[in-house]
Amino acid sequence: MTMTAAASLATTADPDAETSARATPKISIRNLYKIFGETPVEALGHVRQGVGKVELLERFNHVLGLSDINVDIARGQITVIMGLSGSGKSTLIRHLNRLIDPTAGEVRVDDEDILTYGEQALRRLRQKQMSMVFQKFALLPHRTVMQNAGLSLHVGGEGQDVMEKEARRWLDRVGLKGYEQHYPHQLSGGMQQRVGIARALTSNSEIMLMDEAFSALDPLIRTDMQDLLLELQQELHKTIVFITHDLDEALKLADHLVILKDGYVVQQGEPQGILLNPADPYIEDFVSDINRARVLRVRSVMAPGDITRADLAGEIDHNATLEDVIAASGGETTHSYRVMKEGRPVGVLRMADLVKALVPRAASGQGPRTGAG
Amino acid sequence: MAFYTGLFDALGLRGWCDADAQDGPMTMAQLLARSQGGGEVTVPWWNPPFPSLDALHEACNAIPRTRDLTSGLEQLFLDVRDGLRVVLDPLTQPLSWLLDGALWLFVSSPWWILIPLIMALCYVVSRSVSLILAVAASILLLAFIDHYDYAIQTLSIIFVCTALCVVFGIPIGIAMSKSNRFQRGMLPVLDMLQTLPSFVYLIPLIFLFSVTESKLYGIAIILYAIVPVIRLTDLGIRLVDKDVIEAANAFGMSGRQKLFQVEIPLALPNIMAGVNQTIMMALAMVVIASLVSAPGLGVLVLRGIRNLELGVGLVAGLGIVILAVILDRVSKAALARINTSHSTG
Numbered sequence A: 001m002t003m004t005a006a007a008s009l010a011t012t013a014d015p016d017a018e019t020s021a022r023a024t025p026k027i028s029i030r031n032l033y034k035i036f037g038e039t040p041v042e043a044l045g046h047v048r049q050g051v052g053k054v055e056l057l058e059r060f061n062h063v064l065g066l067s068d069i070n071v072d073i074a075r076g077q078i079t080v081i082m083g084l085s086g087s088g089k090s091t092l093i094r095h096l097n098r099l100i101d102p103t104a105g106e107v108r109v110d111d112e113d114i115l116t117y118g119e120q121a122l123r124r125l126r127q128k129q130m131s132m133v134f135q136k137f138a139l140l141p142h143r144t145v146m147q148n149a150g151l152s153l154h155v156g157g158e159g160q161d162v163m164e165k166e167a168r169r170w171l172d173r174v175g176l177k178g179y180e181q182h183y184p185h186q187l188s189g190g191m192q193q194r195v196g197i198a199r200a201l202t203s204n205s206e207i208m209l210m211d212e213a214f215s216a217l218d219p220l221i222r223t224d225m226q227d228l229l230l231e232l233q234q235e236l237h238k239t240i241v242f243i244t245h246d247l248d249e250a251l252k253l254a255d256h257l258v259i260l261k262d263g264y265v266v267q268q269g270e271p272q273g274i275l276l277n278p279a280d281p282y283i284e285d286f287v288s289d290i291n292r293a294r295v296l297r298v299r300s301v302m303a304p305g306d307i308t309r310a311d312l313a314g315e316i317d318h319n320a321t322l323e324d325v326i327a328a329s330g331g332e333t334t335h336s337y338r339v340m341k342e343g344r345p346v347g348v349l350r351m352a353d354l355v356k357a358l359v360p361r362a363a364s365g366q367g368p369r370t371g372a373g
Numbered sequence B: 001m002a003f004y005t006g007l008f009d010a011l012g013l014r015g016w017c018d019a020d021a022q023d024g025p026m027t028m029a030q031l032l033a034r035s036q037g038g039g040e041v042t043v044p045w046w047n048p049p050f051p052s053l054d055a056l057h058e059a060c061n062a063i064p065r066t067r068d069l070t071s072g073l074e075q076l077f078l079d080v081r082d083g084l085r086v087v088l089d090p091l092t093q094p095l096s097w098l099l100d101g102a103l104w105l106f107v108s109s110p111w112w113i114l115i116p117l118i119m120a121l122c123y124v125v126s127r128s129v130s131l132i133l134a135v136a137a138s139i140l141l142l143a144f145i146d147h148y149d150y151a152i153q154t155l156s157i158i159f160v161c162t163a164l165c166v167v168f169g170i171p172i173g174i175a176m177s178k179s180n181r182f183q184r185g186m187l188p189v190l191d192m193l194q195t196l197p198s199f200v201y202l203i204p205l206i207f208l209f210s211v212t213e214s215k216l217y218g219i220a221i222i223l224y225a226i227v228p229v230i231r232l233t234d235l236g237i238r239l240v241d242k243d244v245i246e247a248a249n250a251f252g253m254s255g256r257q258k259l260f261q262v263e264i265p266l267a268l269p270n271i272m273a274g275v276n277q278t279i280m281m282a283l284a285m286v287v288i289a290s291l292v293s294a295p296g297l298g299v300l301v302l303r304g305i306r307n308l309e310l311g312v313g314l315v316a317g318l319g320i321v322i323l324a325v326i327l328d329r330v331s332k333a334a335l336a337r338i339n340t341s342h343s344t345g
Helices: A002-023 A038-050 A054-061 A087-098 A119-129 A145-149 A151-155 A160-173 A189-202 A219-236 A247-255 A271-276 A283-286 A324-331 A351-357 A362-372 B005-010 B016-019 B026-035 B053-059 B068-109 B113-128 B129-144 B148-178 B180-195 B197-209 B216-240 B242-248 B256-293 B297-306 B310-342
Strands: A027-036 A061-072 A078-082 A104-111 A129-135 A209-212 A240-243 A257-262 A262-267 A315-317 A334-342 A344-352
Touching: A027 A038, A027 A087, A038 A054, A038 A061, A054 A344, A061 A087, A061 A262, A078 A087, A078 A247, A087 A104, A087 A209, A087 A240, A104 B197, A119 A129, A119 B068, A119 B242, A129 A160, A129 A189, A129 B242, A145 A151, A145 A160, A145 A189, A151 A189, A160 A189, A189 A209, A189 A219, A219 A247, A219 A351, A240 A247, A247 A271, A257 A271, A257 A283, A257 B310, A262 A271, A262 A283, A271 A283, A324 A351, A344 A351, B053 B068, B068 B148, B068 B197, B068 B216, B113 B129, B113 B148, B113 B310, B129 B148, B129 B297, B129 B310, B148 B180, B148 B256, B148 B297, B148 B310, B180 B216, B197 B216, B216 B256, B216 B310, B242 B256, B256 B297, B256 B310
Parallel strands: A078 A240, A078 A257, A129 A209, A209 A240, A315 A334
Antiparallel strands: A027 A061, A027 A104, A257 A262, A334 A344
């Protein structure tokens, strides 16, 4: 009951929240560089003069980890940072809580530059404001599930009873009731990661950093965990930074998608937009294997306005996936539908547009050539 | 006429050689040669003596003999000894008190209290009934053949020395794991301590301290036995899962919290393996230390060797084996218990 109320509240407040979130990001990363090697500052000079990653490694023996990263992470949304291994995504997320310090640049949280923080302030930031979920779970093997879940409170010096109450609450929430006194090695991988999520939630921090949190799990459990995360997010509105190498996962979770390659941002924006308008061949390649019907939504394909036409076959929600529409149309490609948003018509979807949208841009470019040949 | 005389003449060093010609005491070889009445021995050209210090000395008096080197070393040691003693004596005095106190406590406690106490201690660390029964049987066997007092003396020395090895060794190991530079400095020292023959420890210690003081053998045992616990503490902490350390950092743990709540607990299996090794090495050294008045079963072994009392030596040796087996089993059982509660999934 309360949950549905919160959810509907969230959807009604959505447009305003979105604009205000854009206005003051929770975290903003400005001109961030990270270079690994003996004399990174010197190497930074070369990079600023236009030396590329390969040349930097060959001539100066330094590794360019991150190059001029500018990302705003919106309050209360899921920002997914995606890239293949070696693209620097794990390095980037570790800059947000300064497990790694940058060579140059700024990381601002609530408009405070955390790079100026001393040891005390940094520890407080990690205890109270940011929590992290790890790919390999990284639970303490000698502590019980309950003690692991309550780690941040224990570290922050909270009493045993507060710690147990909070830990128990969040363990229940992630579906681990009754396992409080078990040790991590007695649980399966999926359950261990639930403990990892409970540990992050117990800290009651606004920001959750998730470093390939579901990559080590098998596909079915991974889907379960994604659903769990989305469900929790409906309720909690945390600022989540999620790292993944899996585009399906990224598209499922992301409000804002950042694609990294070789340490720089190739493209960022709303995932539907990236899918429909890939900025370069690398991303075209990336998105070409996706089941577009399941990912693309009506609102991204529809034509706005023009709602008075009489020949409409029916009404569909703006958030429905194209797959839903195809199922509803029974395969008929000549129909058009009225698109509804919160009970009001906002546009028209022609099935012909839908079918065109299903073909990746690079491939559709090849279309006429095949026809001519 | 020595073989190398011509060489020094040819180099024009004759004057320097004879400048302060002082004939030190003769070597045994010279004495023998003189008593046999043999004059100069002619050396064939194809078999020259190796140009060692002694051979060169024969040709040139200014070059010192090897025995001057060893006696010089001895003199140096004697010269610094008093200074060292002023510093080391008060520092190491508590060790004597500990060893003597423990010996007195162990020996003067009645056997019917001490044996159950030992069994209780074994149970606490190992939680294995069959093991404490074996321990009891072994001690009763030793008592039955009148080796109880000796065995208890040996045990008390091992107890004190192992405890001190742990107290000093674990912090040193932790410091090594935290600082690569300190580790680089310590490794050669540890290598040396481990490779020096155990008798060699005793030589400088005999000079430094009086043989009647128990700290003499205490230091020898500790130096010999402390190495494994240092090494394995260092290794254990370095082997702690990097992901777990990162998680500890990410949740804002301080260095101290990390050390006591994560690193030491996770390194404990390795540390305990080090303690097990330390106990076994302390037992090995306590036998040799009987040469410098350490009491216990070693004294009987020594008597067996010195007086050719075969039976005494063999029975005492058997006693040592029994002690070794007990100590090994109990510490391994403790290690196994830690391992099962730590097993990582």
